[in-house]
Amino acid sequence: PRKRGTSQAAGAMLGCFCEVTEDTFRTPLGRRRFEIGLASHELWDSVLERLEPLSDDGRPFRLADETHVLLNSVGSEFDTKNFKAIIDALEAYQRPSSEIDPVDVPGLTPKPNARAFRALSLLIEGAIDARAVLGALEASLDIQSVDVINDSVAEILATENKVLGVRPKDGSGIYAKKIVVAAGAFSEQLINGICEDIEILPTFPGLGIGLILQRLKGSGFKSVVRTPNWAFACGLHVVPNADGTEYLGSTNRLVPQVAIGACLEDLSYFTTNAMEQLGENIEHHQIERLLVGNRPVPIAGFP
Numbered sequence: 001p002r003k004r005g006t007s008q009a010a011g012a013m014l015g016c017f018c019e020v021t022e023d024t025f026r027t028p029l030g031r032r033r034f035e036i037g038l039a040s041h042e043l044w045d046s047v048l049e050r051l052e053p054l055s056d057d058g059r060p061f062r063l064a065d066e067t068h069v070l071l072n073s074v075g076s077e078f079d080t081k082n083f084k085a086i087i088d089a090l091e092a093y094q095r096p097s098s099e100i101d102p103v104d105v106p107g108l109t110p111k112p113n114a115r116a117f118r119a120l121s122l123l124i125e126g127a128i129d130a131r132a133v134l135g136a137l138e139a140s141l142d143i144q145s146v147d148v149i150n151d152s153v154a155e156i157l158a159t160e161n162k163v164l165g166v167r168p169k170d171g172s173g174i175y176a177k178k179i180v181v182a183a184g185a186f187s188e189q190l191i192n193g194i195c196e197d198i199e200i201l202p203t204f205p206g207l208g209i210g211l212i213l214q215r216l217k218g219s220g221f222k223s224v225v226r227t228p229n230w231a232f233a234c235g236l237h238v239v240p241n242a243d244g245t246e247y248l249g250s251t252n253r254l255v256p257q258v259a260i261g262a263c264l265e266d267l268s269y270f271t272t273n274a275m276e277q278l279g280e281n282i283e284h285h286q287i288e289r290l291l292v293g294n295r296p297v298p299i300a301g302f303p
Contacts, residue, residue: 004258005184009210009293011239011249012130013224016041017097018069018122020089021229022081033302038093041125048128054136054143059242061133064126066223068105071118072277075227082228086120097122107221107238107279114276127224127239149174153183158194185258185294205294208233209262210249211271212241212289218281221246225278236273245288248274258294 016037025031048061055061071083090097102108102116110116141148151168156179158164165175181187185205191198226237233252240246251266275282 004260004292004294006206006208006293006295007130008134009208009291010130011127011210011224011237011247012063012133013067013125013127013226013234013237013239014041014044015067015125015224015226015234017086017089017093017095018067018125018226019229019234020082020086022078022085024085024089029302034089036303044128048133051133051136051140054139055132056135056139059129059132061128061136062126063129063239063242064223065123067122067125067127068100068108068223068225069120069122070102070105070108070116070225070227070277071120072102072110072114072116072227074114074273074277079228083118083120086228090122095122095124097124105225106223107219107240108225109218109279109281111276111280116277125224129242153190155193156181156190163194185296187296201298201300204254204256204297204299205258206252206297207255207259207263207266208250208252208293208295209266209270210247210291210293211287212291213246213248213282213285214288215244215246215281215285217284218279220244221279227277236270236277238274238278246285248282248285249291252295252297254297255294259292262290262292 019037020034023030024034052061069083069086071079087097098121100119100121102119105119108116138148149168151170153166154169155167156163157167157173157175163179165173166179167173181190183190185203188200188203191200221238221240224237224239227235229235233250237250238246238248249270251270253266
């Protein structure tokens with residue numbers, strides 16, 4: 001399941017304010033959700049400080065310290081409303097930002113009919129290397145002598161009123177007095193296998209895909225460059241990687257069951273938008289890796 005999970009496929013933007021939409025603060029729960037994200041965002045420096053020594057190649061985990069949010073001629077009226085909501089939130093929470101000329105965004109070379117007419121610079125938001133962070137977390141488990149079993153859980157073992165452990169797909173049994181179900185999009189399936197009467201919110205897999213690309217022509221991006229949020233997703237975005245490649249994403253399409261591969265329709269949708277809105281030279285990029293992840297999306301839309 002880890003290979004199909006969302007973290008290993010993420011662009012890992014440390015986005016908080018750039019994820020704001022006109023609906024973010026419409027309810028007290030929406031505001032609370034944002035503030036949990038803001039508190040999490042402010043912990044990342046200390047987390048990276050602890051994890052970076054565990055890097056297997058000494059590569060820094062932070063890929064960018066700045067995000068540029070674009071308002072271009074392609075988006076709908078919702079883009080305009082969400083762009084304004086981002087600015088309003090930055091002012092309300094007294095966080096610094098500046099509006100710059102889109103032509104000053106490094107690497108941005110859209111087609112003329114998809115050009116940006118406003119660009120917001122957020123020096124407080126950037127991106128990290130999600131796959132390097134996961135590698136460091138695995139290394140920390142090894143240092144602490146945690147046993148890691150490279151298999152998937154097929155079912156939770158239980159009697160009528162007691163959890164006994166789990167059964168991996170290899171057919172063996174792992175027994176424990178307590179277990180933690182933290183399998184993301186797979187969690188509901190596992191829990192319902194114990195008892196259908198457990199009251200949890202229905203959760204759907206949100207299929208997301210991204211690409212690791214090697215630039216072959218033109219100047220590269222130096223920051224996260226993105227649009228405001230689109231429906232169910234974090235907008236079109238590009239993240240520069242430490243090795244000179246670029247991460248391009250992303251999608252979030254609700255699907256009936258966990259997906260193992262990408263849909264050509266989704267791939268065509270966001271690559272076409274990227275070539276038009278972010279850079280004409282992206283059409284020359286060489287695909288190095290296709291990333292597929294399934295994020296858990298509760299029916300209420302909250303974590």
